Amino acid sequence: MNKTALKIFFIFSLTAALMATFxxxxxxxxxxxIGSDDGGGSSKxxxxxxxxxxxNGDPEGAAALVPEDCWCLFIDGGGDALWSVxxxxxxxxxxxxxxxxRLTRWYLNDYPVYVRTIGEKLVIFGxxxxxVGKYDIIYSMNWFRHLPQRIAAxxxxxxxxxxxxxxxxxxxxxxxxxxxxxGMENLKAQRDVRLPERGLFREIFGGLNSAAxxxxxxxxxxxxxxxxxxxxxxAISHDIRTPLSVxxxxxxxxxxxxxxxxxxxxxxxxxxxxxxxxxxLVEDLNLISSLEYDMxxxxxxxxxxxxxxxxxxxxxxxxxxxxxxxxSLDLRFEEAEVMxxxxxxxxxxxxxxxxxxxxxxxxxxxxxxxxxxxxxAVVTIADNGRGAPTEALERLNEIxxxxxxxxxPMALKIVRAHGGEMEVRNDNGLKIKITLPTA
Numbered sequence: 001m002n003k004t005a006l007k008i009f010f011i012f013s014l015t016a017a018l019m020a021t022f023x024x025x026x027x028x029x030x031x032x033x034i035g036s037d038d039g040g041g042s043s044k045x046x047x048x049x050x051x052x053x054x055x056n057g058d059p060e061g062a063a064a065l066v067p068e069d070c071w072c073l074f075i076d077g078g079g080d081a082l083w084s085v086x087x088x089x090x091x092x093x094x095x096x097x098x099x100x101x102r103l104t105r106w107y108l109n110d111y112p113v114y115v116r117t118i119g120e121k122l123v124i125f126g127x128x129x130x131x132v133g134k135y136d137i138i139y140s141m142n143w144f145r146h147l148p149q150r151i152a153a154x155x156x157x158x159x160x161x162x163x164x165x166x167x168x169x170x171x172x173x174x175x176x177x178x179x180x181x182x183g184m185e186n187l188k189a190q191r192d193v194r195l196p197e198r199g200l201f202r203e204i205f206g207g208l209n210s211a212a213x214x215x216x217x218x219x220x221x222x223x224x225x226x227x228x229x230x231x232x233x234x235a236i237s238h239d240i241r242t243p244l245s246v247x248x249x250x251x252x253x254x255x256x257x258x259x260x261x262x263x264x265x266x267x268x269x270x271x272x273x274x275x276x277x278x279x280x281l282v283e284d285l286n287l288i289s290s291l292e293y294d295m296x297x298x299x300x301x302x303x304x305x306x307x308x309x310x311x312x313x314x315x316x317x318x319x320x321x322x323x324x325x326x327x328s329l330d331l332r333f334e335e336a337e338v339m340x341x342x343x344x345x346x347x348x349x350x351x352x353x354x355x356x357x358x359x360x361x362x363x364x365x366x367x368x369x370x371x372x373x374x375x376x377a378v379v380t381i382a383d384n385g386r387g388a389p390t391e392a393l394e395r396l397n398e399i400x401x402x403x404x405x406x407x408x409p410m411a412l413k414i415v416r417a418h419g420g421e422m423e424v425r426n427d428n429g430l431k432i433k434i435t436l437p438t439a
Contacts, residue, residue, distance in 0.1 A: 020162030047125035051116035077120030324363020360385030
């Protein structure tokens with residue numbers, strides 16, 4: 001983020017310097033444009049036109065060219081006046097050689113004058129006093145030869161000066177940009193943001209501070225809510241397990257009591273079986289609650305996939321699976337091992353197999369296959385039962401709100417907690433594909 005602020009700062013400074021230099025060039029051009037309006041230029045041209053008329057023997061035409069506030073005098077080679085128009089009283093009619101030398105460049109009795117020679121004669125055109133300023137500016141040819149270098153030096157000096165000024169005045173902007181970038185980075189990481197709410201970025205800094213405070217309050221509220229929910233689930237689970245253990249224990253004793261009739265023993269066994277299912281559901285609820293908060297497996301160790309599948313399938317069959325179910329195994333990648341929590345992985349496989357039994361009360365065929373795909377172990381569980389509701393498949397990441405149970409969502413969370421993925425779809429029954437990275 002600081003690099004971004006530094007980049008913006010240098011771009012701003014360089015742009016400001018270039019703009020200042022450009023404005024300097026424009027100002028030079030404007031100065032030349034403004035200074036081009038010299039009355040002397042037009043007066044000199046008028047003196048030339050008057051001289052042309054006199055040279056052509058047209059004194060009347062020459063007199064017509066003289067403005068009312070100006071005057072004109074035509075003298076011969078001896079300095080005597082031959083012709084004049086609007087001649088002021090303080091302007092002489094005879095001139096010496098020195099007088100002519102002085103008036104040809106500057107003034108005649110404070111009148112700005114312009115001259116034109118016609119042979120040995122001289123046309124003197126005068127303008128009102130204080131109407132034109134004349135200054136003696138002289139440049140050597142060497143100055144003109146070095147003019148391009150002088151202009152380049154002036155431009156470089158101005159560029160350096162403008163850049164220095166931009167850096168000085170841009171330092172404050174850079175400081176605020178850096179604070180802004182740091183604040184945005186902290187906001188992105190949900191860290192505390194406290195920016196000074198003053199200066200040019202006052203409103204932006206205030207908005208970031210308010211956003212950070214709002215996020216902090218919401219995070220605190222969410223954490224409190226999640227903690228309360230987790231505690232509530234744990235408390236309810238504990239409260240259920242205690243009486244449930246009493247019920248299961250008592251029903252087991254009753255099912256083994258020879259004093260009861262076979263029918264009552266069967267009912268007691270049914271109570272035991274349903275109690276164990278409830279206990280399993282409570283355990284699943286606790287587990288899925290912890291996995292929702294991305295809790296990682298606690299007992300990581302190499303786990304062999306094939307023995308785990310066989311053991312879980314045998315446990316399911318031995319627990320008294322109803323008639324009408326047929327289980328087939330095809331395990332090919334015998335050396336497959338994954339790093340994980342064996343109890344969690346067994347729970348995932350058990351839940352998937354139990355899902356096939358629970359939701360197909362009329363029986364079905366179940367196939368379990370296992371193989372290799374690159375560096376991953378692939379486990380496929382499929383049945384030819386009635387499948388799963390579309391809503392349940394679309395919301396595997398959530399605790400189900402339907403009657404389809406916790407088996408699929410919990411298995412998905414366990415698989416993902418081990419760095420794997422699980423695909424579930426309906427295809428002439430339910431088909432589940434699990435990929436796990438091998439150790």
